[in-house]
Amino acid sequence: MIYKPVIGLEVHVELKTKSKMFCSCSADYFGQKPNTHTCPICLGLPGALPVPNQKAIDWCVMIGLSLDCRIANFSKFDRKNYFYPDLAKGYQISQYDQPFCQKGFILLSNGKKIGITRVHMEEDTGKLTHQGDSSLIDFNRSGVPLVEIVTEPEFENAKEVVEYLKRLRQIVRYLGVSDANMEEGNMRLEPNISLRKEGETSLPKYKVEVKNINSFRFVDKAIEFEIKRQAEILDTGLLPVQETRGWNETKNKTISQRVKEEANDYRYFPEPDIPPILLTGTKISKLKSEMPETPSSKFARFKNEFALTNYDIEILTREKYLADYFEEATKVGRKHNVNPKQIANHLINRNVDINSVLPAKLIEAIVKSTQTEQIDENKLDKIISEVLKNNQKAVSDYKSGKENVIMFLIGQIMRQAKQKLDTSMIKNILIIKLK
Amino acid sequence: MKNLNQLTLKRAKQGLKNKEFSSVELTKACLGQIKKHNQDLNVFITIAEKQALESAKKADELIAGRQYLPLLGIPVALKDLFSTKGVRTTAASNVLKNYIPPYDATVVKKIKDAGAVIIGKTNLDAWAHGSSGENSDFGTTKNPWNKKYVPGGSSSGSAVSVASDMCISATGTDTGGSIRLPASFNNVVGLKPTYGRVSRYGIVAMASSLDSIGHFTKTVEDSALFFNVTAGKDSMDATTLPVPGEDFARDLDKDISELIIGIPREFVTKDLDKEVRGGFEKSVKILENLGAKITEISLPHTEYGIAAYYIIQPSEVSSNLARYDGIRYGNNRGAFGDEARRRIMLGTFTLSSGYYDAYYKKAMQVRTLIKKDFDDAFLKVDALISPVCPTLPWKLGEKINDPLKMYLSDALTVTANIAGVPGLAVPAGFSVNHLPIGIQIMGKQLSETLLFQIGNAFEKQTNYYKLKPNL
Numbered sequence: 001m002i003y004k005p006v007i008g009l010e011v012h013v014e015l016k017t018k019s020k021m022f023c024s025c026s027a028d029y030f031g032q033k034p035n036t037h038t039c040p041i042c043l044g045l046p047g048a049l050p051v052p053n054q055k056a057i058d059w060c061v062m063i064g065l066s067l068d069c070r071i072a073n074f075s076k077f078d079r080k081n082y083f084y085p086d087l088a089k090g091y092q093i094s095q096y097d098q099p100f101c102q103k104g105f106i107l108l109s110n111g112k113k114i115g116i117t118r119v120h121m122e123e124d125t126g127k128l129t130h131q132g133d134s135s136l137i138d139f140n141r142s143g144v145p146l147v148e149i150v151t152e153p154e155f156e157n158a159k160e161v162v163e164y165l166k167r168l169r170q171i172v173r174y175l176g177v178s179d180a181n182m183e184e185g186n187m188r189l190e191p192n193i194s195l196r197k198e199g200e201t202s203l204p205k206y207k208v209e210v211k212n213i214n215s216f217r218f219v220d221k222a223i224e225f226e227i228k229r230q231a232e233i234l235d236t237g238l239l240p241v242q243e244t245r246g247w248n249e250t251k252n253k254t255i256s257q258r259v260k261e262e263a264n265d266y267r268y269f270p271e272p273d274i275p276p277i278l279l280t281g282t283k284i285s286k287l288k289s290e291m292p293e294t295p296s297s298k299f300a301r302f303k304n305e306f307a308l309t310n311y312d313i314e315i316l317t318r319e320k321y322l323a324d325y326f327e328e329a330t331k332v333g334r335k336h337n338v339n340p341k342q343i344a345n346h347l348i349n350r351n352v353d354i355n356s357v358l359p360a361k362l363i364e365a366i367v368k369s370t371q372t373e374q375i376d377e378n379k380l381d382k383i384i385s386e387v388l389k390n391n392q393k394a395v396s397d398y399k400s401g402k403e404n405v406i407m408f409l410i411g412q413i414m415r416q417a418k419q420k421l422d423t424s425m426i427k428n429i430l431i432i433k434l435k
Numbered sequence: 436m437k438n439l440n441q442l443t444l445k446r447a448k449q450g451l452k453n454k455e456f457s458s459v460e461l462t463k464a465c466l467g468q469i470k471k472h473n474q475d476l477n478v479f480i481t482i483a484e485k486q487a488l489e490s491a492k493k494a495d496e497l498i499a500g501r502q503y504l505p506l507l508g509i510p511v512a513l514k515d516l517f518s519t520k521g522v523r524t525t526a527a528s529n530v531l532k533n534y535i536p537p538y539d540a541t542v543v544k545k546i547k548d549a550g551a552v553i554i555g556k557t558n559l560d561a562w563a564h565g566s567s568g569e570n571s572d573f574g575t576t577k578n579p580w581n582k583k584y585v586p587g588g589s590s591s592g593s594a595v596s597v598a599s600d601m602c603i604s605a606t607g608t609d610t611g612g613s614i615r616l617p618a619s620f621n622n623v624v625g626l627k628p629t630y631g632r633v634s635r636y637g638i639v640a641m642a643s644s645l646d647s648i649g650h651f652t653k654t655v656e657d658s659a660l661f662f663n664v665t666a667g668k669d670s671m672d673a674t675t676l677p678v679p680g681e682d683f684a685r686d687l688d689k690d691i692s693e694l695i696i697g698i699p700r701e702f703v704t705k706d707l708d709k710e711v712r713g714g715f716e717k718s719v720k721i722l723e724n725l726g727a728k729i730t731e732i733s734l735p736h737t738e739y740g741i742a743a744y745y746i747i748q749p750s751e752v753s754s755n756l757a758r759y760d761g762i763r764y765g766n767n768r769g770a771f772g773d774e775a776r777r778r779i780m781l782g783t784f785t786l787s788s789g790y791y792d793a794y795y796k797k798a799m800q801v802r803t804l805i806k807k808d809f810d811d812a813f814l815k816v817d818a819l820i821s822p823v824c825p826t827l828p829w830k831l832g833e834k835i836n837d838p839l840k841m842y843l844s845d846a847l848t849v850t851a852n853i854a855g856v857p858g859l860a861v862p863a864g865f866s867v868n869h870l871p872i873g874i875q876i877m878g879k880q881l882s883e884t885l886l887f888q889i890g891n892a893f894e895k896q897t898n899y900y901k902l903k904p905n906l
Contacts, residue, residue: 040538040637044758046531047518047540047637051673081754081786090757137762267786269795272644272751274673 001235003195005227006204007161008153011168012146013178014124014186015059020143021123022050022093029140030184042143044088049273052077056145057100057121057277059177061287063147064101064119066171066294071284075100077121077271082264085135086126088142094122096268100279106167107296114164115152122146147178153192153203158223161191162216170295174320182214189213193226195234206239210254212246222247225254298323306330306340315348322347322354329359338366375421383416384429398434406430439464440600441903444509444657447603451498451508458498458508461603462491462552465510469555469601472906476577478592478601480515481523481556490552497550505664507550512596512605515556516563517543518637522553526639527571528561529770530759540637541669542606542648549664554602557592562756563613563641564774565589566844569835572772577831578620579904580870584828587617590651594621597651599906604661608638609647611744612823612848615860619823619873622862622899623651624890626658627848629880630855631676634669642751643674645744645852653900655861655890659684662883678881686888692726694889696876697816701737702847708826714864714872715822721896722820722889732816734808737850739801741842744849746785746798753782777838802853809854813879818889821847823860823873851877859886862899871899 020027023041040048061071078096099120105113124144129136149168155161169180169187180187190211194204208230210222230240245254293301295317302313302323317323329343346352346366357365387409388395398405410426439461442450450456466484473479487510494508518524518536520543525531539547547553560570568576568591576591578584579599586595590607594617597605607614609627618625626649633648640646650665652658662683669675698719703712723729756779761767771779785794812819824844834841851858856877863874876886876893894900 040536045518045536045538046524046526046534046639046758047516047536047635049636049672049674051671079754081757083757083760085760085762088758090760091754265788267754267783267788267791269750269754269786269791272642272674 001231002198003227003231003234004198004200005156005223006153006194006196007155007157007223008192008207009151009155009161009164010190010192011149011165012188013063013149013172013180015056015145015147015177016179016186017053017055017059017145019053021053021056021121021145022143025143027144029144030186032140034136034138034140037140038142042088043139044090044142050093050271052274052277053145058287059145059175060100060119060121060147061279061284062175062177062291063149063172064104065284065288065291066175067101067104067106067116067119067149069101069104069116069119071101071279072098073279073281074098074276075279076276077274078268079271080122081267084125086128086137086142088126088139092122092125093271093274095120100277106164108160108163108167110160112154112160114154114160117150117152119147119149122148155191158220161223162220165189165216165219167295170318174292174295174298176292176320182216185214189219191219191223193223193230194240195227195230206242208240208242209244210247211244211257212248218247218249221252222254225252229254292320306344308341308344312341312344312348316344325354325359329362332360332363333366336363336367338363342366342370369420375417375419380417380426380429383413384426384433387412387416388433395434406434438600440468440510440602442603443653443900444603444660445654447509448507448660451494452503454498458491458494458552459488461508462487462510462554465554465600465602468599472579472599472601475582475906476579476595476599477574478557478576478595478599479512479555480525480527480558480573480592483522483553483555486522487552487554494550494552504548504550505660506546509551509604510554510602511546511551512554512557512593512602513543513546514559514590514593514605514607516559516608516639517556517606518639519543519553519556522556524556524639525573526562527559527573528772528775529572530766530768531639531764532572532766534764536637538637541634541671542665543637545664546606557590557596557605559591559593560589560774561772562639562752562775563589563608563610564752564778566612566616566841567591567829567831567834568617569831570772570774575831578828578870579906580622580828581868583830584870585620585831585833587620587824587828589613590617590625593651594618594623594625597621597623597653598904600903603653604657605651606665607649607651608641609649609848609852609858610641610645611748611852612845614647614649614651615823615848615858615873615875616844618651618860619862619875620828620871622865622871622873622902622904623653624655624658624862624894624900625649625651625860626662626883626886627851627858627860628662628666628883629676629857630852631674632678632857632881632883633665634667634672634675636669636671640751640755642748643755644751645748647852655859655887655894656684656687658859658890659687659884659887666883676881681884683884683887686884687891689888690726691722691889691892694817695728695730695815696722696889697730697732697812697819699734699737699812699819699821700731701734702821706825707822710827710866711822711825711872714866715874718863718874718893719820721893725892725896727889730816732812732819734805734812734850736801736804736808740805740850740853741846743798743801743805744845744853745781745842746794747802747853749778749782750786750795751782752778753780753786774838805850806854809850809856809879817878818882818885819877820874821877823847823875827866827868827870827872848875851875856880857883857886859883859890861890861893862897864897864899865902
């Protein structure tokens with residue numbers, strides 16, 4: 001039987017605000033000594049209250065704007081009640097029915113629009129470490145701002161998912177609101193995957209959520225694995241179990257974690273400690289004006305301003321810092337008659353370490369590589385005679401009409417000279433000598 | 436000077452300033468009273484004698500240096516729901532019996548910064564759940580006017596500490612009547628401020644959208660002076676209101692003859708205890724004699740108050756108590772008492788999917804209607820008056836096995852919490868058996884100054900506060 005995958009995606013992006021979502025503790029927890037970035041609020045001590053981080057809300061809205069979402073003028077936080085040892089308050093402050101952003105999309109290179117259902121703001125939990133019989137809790141991560149981006153179930157294969165993820169990562173990096181580094185856990189994703197028969201339009205009666213995926217490579221593998229696994233079950237006439245599975249990178253497969261017998265009841269209700277958030281049109285326009293250029297508009301502008309191929313622009317705009325570097329270099333280049341295409345070629349082909357080479361230095365290097373050097377005539381004469389003597393075959397080939405051989409001879413001369421020489425000048429000398 | 440502990444806040448401040456006595460003497464007088472009667476009345480969970488004497492000494496040094504602070508050297512008791520850095524804060528529950536907070540609640544900080552001497556932490560219904568004080572895991576506080584009777588709750592210890600002169604003033608919290616009811620049962624003044632006028636930061640939460648942070652004092656003037664210290668926007672509590680500070684005592688002596696005071700018809704029903712009704716009618720006369728225009732008014736949705744309250748409040752309680760999950764604080768959820776368990780179950784149920792719309796959502800709609808009742812009323816009248824509790828203080832144990840009956844004792848107080856408006860409870864006389872009766876004055880949001888003005892005029896005529904229980 002032929003099946004079509006139906007895939008939706010939930011992505012959590014951790015914002016790199018200075019302080020946490022609801023307190024003034026530093027949000028920079030990675031690699032810090034456990035329980036050193038904590039206070040009564042993120043520890044959920046009796047009586048402590050959350051005060052929302054305005055910057056985090058602004059950034060969440062900016063992400064929504066970059067994804068062409070509708071921004072809610074009236075929004076609020078809700079409590080999501082559940083028990084887990086890493087959840088200090090016994091509930092997570094999240095957003096339920098009135099998220100900041102709704103109904104956006106990301107355009108894939110195949111022209112397909114992936115619908116974004118919602119973009120909302122929540123707080124991260126603490127982190128558990130299991131050691132033998134005991135489990136330790138580190139609350140440094142507790143309360144770090146998280147933005148959750150949920151798509152419609154519109155992906156049909158792993159390739160689309162990976163492209164979407166790369167674009168999303170590019171967008172948040174461009175905004176400078178998150179490092180979106182999967183290995184460090186500041187970008188986490190949970191695909192839900194199911195299959196339906198070719199031609200069917202209703203959603204399958206089950207879905208499988210996959211967790212613990214911490215690289216793009218594993219997204220691809222996990223999805224491919226699930227498609228195969230589910231197809232095999234469907235082929236036997238059965239329905240795959242609705243469950244949460246985890247990606248096991250050593251076994252290269254997904255493993256069942258939790259079977260969802262019924263939907264969790266999180267008993268959402270409006271967070272009484274935080275008044276509703278009002279985002280006026282003026283405020284939203286102000287945020288829009290403060291936003292850096294999005295990857296797609298940068299692409300369009302580069303295409304317009306610089307005579308480059310789509311391939312070049314794609315590479316140059318993949319990371320904002322490279323695009324910025326390129327632009328800086330074009331400014332310097334203009335003064336030295338180095339054109340954008342030369343800079344692009346140099347950047348793309350030569351693997352320039354842009355962290356240590358300043359744009360001005362790069363231009364210097366390009367200029368140097370195109371410039372010829374002066375050489376003592378006697379010295380050159382000597383080298384040419386020698387090369388002609390040692391390459392009798394080439395000389396006779398040239399004389400018998402294979403004029404292209406002259407390029408080989410020029411190369412030999414350059415090598416002997418150990419210098420960058422004006423090729424046309426040498427060519428002229430050779431033509432005379434070989435007459 | 437004798438019986439320093441009986442002084443009002445105003446008089447104690449004056450005495451300290453004029454060096455009639457020292458803060459150490461005043462503090463010792465309060466501690467002496469505590470030592471004499473705490474065992475009997477069970478008012479304090481923690482007595483901070485050492486710290487209190489230290490801060491009294493410090494206060495005396497400041498007074499000697501002619502420093503002025505609004506509560507300098509004044510012994511104050513705190514309901515054991517207010518986090519105090521380094522001093523155990525139990526919420527009167529076994530769950531937190533060994534919990535020592537690493538930080539001060541904003542209000543505690545403000546009171547300390549104002550120079551007050553924190554004398555101890557007072558008893559309450561565990562987690563502030565109750566109207567009688569009997570739900571404490573640390574034993575029941577007794578009514579000083581008759582030890583066989585309940586002191587009212589949940590701020591039972593704080594009300595009794597002021598009524599029995601163990602301190603000059605005490606803090607409380609009022610979620611459905613927990614300040615006003617014990618104030619009226621003990622012949623003291625109790626203020627439930629506008630929701631959001633006093634920071635909740637650091638105070639163990641009961642029901643976050645209803646919790647109001649207030650206090651008990653001997654007189655209305657004292658209440659205004661204390662409020663000058665505690666009120667104000669707090670950057671740590673997003674629900675505090677951004678209103679500028681004011682002197683709440685400024686209009687105390689303004690006469691009330693221009694005011695229109697409404698009696699909500701739905702508050703004065705045939706269910707009222709006869710003596711409570713008698714005390715209330717007498718109070719109305721007094722206000723009328725002061726020139727106030729008294730008029731009957733309707734708050735039509737009052738009858739749904741308790742029902743809505745007992746959905747919204749337990750819903751929030753169930754969520755607020757989730758953090759005591761047995762992993763931290765040293766005690767598991769088995770340490771919760773019956774009342775907390777009841778509310779956790781009720782609230783978990785009313786928030787459950789499939790029931791949310793029928794209960795929580797409906798209750799929130801009723802909340803909107805009750806708010807509107809008050810808004811409409813305050814277009815016609817300046818303030819409202821009513822009895823605080825439909826009954827007199829009842830005997831210990833009388834309602835403990837009938838939660839519904841217990842809940843109904845808040846029938847006249849919960850709607851102010853639901854609407855977020857302020858209420859001031861003032862003494863209004865005694866029953867034949869010499870049990871206190873109280874009335875409450877309610878106003879629109881942020882109208883505390885007006886409430887103090889009315890309360891003060893009333894108090895000047897009655898002087899009930901001068902009567903002391905025979906301990």
